[in-house]
Amino acid sequence: MAYPTIRAKVHDQFEWTHRFAGWTSVGLVWAHLVLSAQSIASPSQPLGATLARTPSVYLVGLATLSIALPWMRLRRVPVRPEPLSKHAVRLHFDFSTPAPCTSKGVRITDKPLVEWHAFAAIPEPSGKGFSIVVSKAGDWTKRIIENPPTSIWTRGTPASGVLAVAPLFKKMVLVSTGSGIGPCLPVLMERRVPARVLWSTKNPLSTYGQGIMDTILAADPDALIWDTDEGGRPDLVKLAYQLYVESGAECVAIISNGPTTSKFVYQMESRGVPAFGPIWDS
Incomplete structure (x- = not known):
């Protein structure tokens, strides 16, 4: 299997x-x-x-x-849900405070022995706690969005994700689709590494809310936010390469689904561009 x-x-x-x-x-x-x-x-x-x-x-x-x-380290922790739309919910936690720009991730579930799901931890602006963005991508996420929990199970400690490489570069391009913007937010909030943003998603404002939009635009006022409801699916490779050349970035990182990530990284590396994405081994 x-x-x-x-x-x-x-x-x-x-x-x-x-x-x-x-x-x-x-x-x-x-x-x-x-x-x-x-x-x-x-x-x-x-x-x-x-x-x-x-x-x-x-x-x-x-x-x-x-x-x-x-x-x-298995424990049940309180959570404060913030419904964003029918397609997404933001869950706020206070049991841990990941450092910004470290791309930490947490695993949560409502059935500890059955399934676990990993999400990027977004530090709270107040400096205490973090949040995660859950978008509809299956039965489990659909259930969480429709019936947001007030407590949930977690185990272990927040682990580093692919964007932990961000501090190694002077400037980068961040590419994401849908809720993949979540792992990018800690990097953008820290502003330690200047970054251009390319985000492709369905109706970003009504799906993810003004708060996330403000965070992105505060870090990159010229962020390219592509509404797939209006423009269809974009050519991510073409748009990202243009941003890479225009901005003088040193690398490109993508947070998306498995097939899109593999194709994107391959095509960017074929152009001689250092590209990074999740390896999808879990």
């Missing part, structure tokens, strides 16, 4: 199999170690001492700890 084409079609089933089969495999390894140690234990060297002298125990113990650590 881990084969890319199969994994993309049955992602939820892959996630269940990966999780529960993985846990079962680790449990079987522990059982094998204990039974093997028991078979060679003796009155002079009981089971505990035998296990302590078995190097494999420490390797499996380390692997088990690495699996358990994120789940040891």
Whole structure:
């Protein structure tokens, strides 16, 4: 089920199999170690001492700890929903405050053992907490938008995303489609790295609200915001390349869906432009 084409079609089933089969495999390894140690234990060297002298125990113990650590940080946290439209909702949290321009992401769910979803953490202007933007892209996101939660599960700590590379460059072009603008907002809010913005989405103002529009335009007054309801799907490569040349940027980064990201990065690199995007391995 881990084969890319199969994994993309049955992602939820892959996630269940990966999780529960993985846990079962680790449990079987522990059982094998204990039974093997028991078979060679003796009155002079009981089971505990035998296990302590078995190097494999420490390797499996380390692997088990690495699996358990994120789940040891599992917690239910309060959330303040901010409906943006019928297609998007913004969820505000205060249990953590990611540093700006670090492209941190969090995983949330309402069913911890079934599915997890990753979103970019957008620091709050007040300096405490963060928010995420959820747009309609499947049954789970549709349910969250239609019935916004007041609390939700999260685990682990915010992890770095692709735009963590932003501080490595003097200037860049940020390209996004739909809710992909979310991961770009921390970079724009920090203003540590000058960036030109190309955002293609459906009716941006009514879908995502004035707040997000103001954040973008404050960082890039000449941002190219393409309304697909009016202009259809744009040629992202052509528009991004024009911005790259005109602005003198050092690289281009895109946050979009898998096929669009792969095609965009390939075509930009074919033109000799350093391009970055998510690798879509989870």
